[in-house]
Amino acid sequence: MRYQVFVWLVVILISGVANAAEKLVAVMSAPAPYHTSNNDGFADMVMLDVFGRAGFDLALIPGRPLRALKNVTSGQNDTLIGAKYCCSEIPELVRVPEPFYQDALVSVVMDGTMAINDWAGLREYHVGHLQDWVAVTSNLPKKTNATVLKTAGQLFKMLKSGRIEVAVSSRDLAEVWIKELNLRTTKILTPALLEIEVFIYVNKRHEGIVPSLDAALKGIKADGTYDRLMRNLFLNEK
Numbered sequence: 001m002r003y004q005v006f007v008w009l010v011v012i013l014i015s016g017v018a019n020a021a022e023k024l025v026a027v028m029s030a031p032a033p034y035h036t037s038n039n040d041g042f043a044d045m046v047m048l049d050v051f052g053r054a055g056f057d058l059a060l061i062p063g064r065p066l067r068a069l070k071n072v073t074s075g076q077n078d079t080l081i082g083a084k085y086c087c088s089e090i091p092e093l094v095r096v097p098e099p100f101y102q103d104a105l106v107s108v109v110m111d112g113t114m115a116i117n118d119w120a121g122l123r124e125y126h127v128g129h130l131q132d133w134v135a136v137t138s139n140l141p142k143k144t145n146a147t148v149l150k151t152a153g154q155l156f157k158m159l160k161s162g163r164i165e166v167a168v169s170s171r172d173l174a175e176v177w178i179k180e181l182n183l184r185t186t187k188i189l190t191p192a193l194l195e196i197e198v199f200i201y202v203n204k205r206h207e208g209i210v211p212s213l214d215a216a217l218k219g220i221k222a223d224g225t226y227d228r229l230m231r232n233l234f235l236n237e238k
Helices: 002-021 042-053 065-074 152-161 171-180 204-222 225-234
Strands: 023-028 057-062 079-083 093-095 101-109 126-130 145-149 166-170 194-203
Touching (some): 023 042, 042 057, 042 225, 065 079, 065 194, 093 204, 152 171, 166 171, 204 225
Parallel strands (some): 023 079, 126 145, 126 166
Antiparallel strands (some): 079 194, 093 194, 101 194
């Protein structure tokens, strides 16, 4: 009897070690500064922190949005960050309830008299935006005079110098750089061009870990880690 109990305990311990050592894989499709090639963007660091707090080892790999969806819905990979409008109706994906990120794409201008109410209103201006921001490129009117920049710092310095008339950016990113460059006359126009609500999704076979991830994400917001990462990492993109 004692031998059977001993074997049972050993099996449990070995199984626990194996589960703890299992590495989950996230496909990161967000553009810089949210995801970077060095895996040190804002979204990268939040994902690593959240999964780490929940007790999981997470590997980050790059991938275009469609590839990320394909890989995680098929079970080839484990998790992704995705917009609610494109992921919530996919039965193979389970959403972590706490929002990963809530923001909006906005028009940022130096001339406070300008009025841009929608994407069509950008057509008459010289617009700047960051590379690989699919939500921007897919909505910009055809023949818009657009300049594509690699970093947020470049984008807002061009706006400050007058080399572009409008910077299309996320609101959070704009607020950080307006303060950093002391752009006192800069105005973030309303209404927003596009509201953004992003969540962590996992393949349905990992549904059991969702409560742990939800608690961890709420935890890094509550203790200030989330805001600190946003501030520090948005400014890395000089």
